[in-house]
Amino acid sequence: GAVVSQHPSWVICKSGTSVKIECRSLDFQATTMFWYRQFPKQSLMLMATSNEGSKATYEQGVEKDKFLINHASLTLSTLTVTSAHPEDSSFYICSAPKGGGRVESSYNEQFFGPGTRLTVL
Amino acid sequence: KQEVTQIPAALSVPEGENLVLNCSFTDSAIYNLQWFRQDPGKGLTSLLLIQSSQREQTSGRLNASLDKSSGRSTLYIAASQPGDSATYLCAPTGNQFYFGTGTSLTVIP
Numbered sequence: 001g002a003v004v005s006q007h008p009s010w011v012i013c014k015s016g017t018s019v020k021i022e023c024r025s026l027d028f029q030a031t032t033m034f035w036y037r038q039f040p041k042q043s044l045m046l047m048a049t050s051n052e053g054s055k056a057t058y059e060q061g062v063e064k065d066k067f068l069i070n071h072a073s074l075t076l077s078t079l080t081v082t083s084a085h086p087e088d089s090s091f092y093i094c095s096a097p098k099g100g101g102r103v104e105s106s107y108n109e110q111f112f113g114p115g116t117r118l119t120v121l
Numbered sequence: 122k123q124e125v126t127q128i129p130a131a132l133s134v135p136e137g138e139n140l141v142l143n144c145s146f147t148d149s150a151i152y153n154l155q156w157f158r159q160d161p162g163k164g165l166t167s168l169l170l171i172q173s174s175q176r177e178q179t180s181g182r183l184n185a186s187l188d189k190s191s192g193r194s195t196l197y198i199a200a201s202q203p204g205d206s207a208t209y210l211c212a213p214t215g216n217q218f219y220f221g222t223g224t225s226l227t228v229i230p
Contacts, residue, residue: 006164034218043210044165044220093164095218110155110218112165
């Protein structure tokens, strides 16, 4: 299967600081990547869709000015949590589809990064 | 917006049993459906992908079926093992990618 990496795997920061999380597709290109957040004992919640060369699409209720997404290249998307607060502490996971070349292809298989554990003190 | 429900939410079985996990979704306009497992504090591992034109997929002891018209998928695990203990998530993929609530499986040795 394909490989998606995330960096860092965990981060602890003070309230009010900004944290950048990287998501890379290591052996394939992805024009689209997805960012999720997962709170303890809950399922993953889609936050936003990262689009290479255009603006990200945010889910309802997700503040785009707080969660900045930049799809810098076909293999890299970054999520920056700005002015982080304790309630932003969560497990952040990215995914990238590989397969059919188009987002709507039935051959697309999603590959997930290992996640980033963010703790805001 | 796609709504995905997985039943049961939690399941505990003795080793060796066969089991079925259920997934239902509200929007049948999907391209494919994936099943994942997630171990505590870890990312997701893809188990099976069923294309929208397919009825089922098999990988080892796992078999997943898809009935797109009725918005249902099942994951069958044969001869369960303690290493199968994890949370299992289904994800029907349409224009976006939504997860089910997950089934937490515990296989007791």
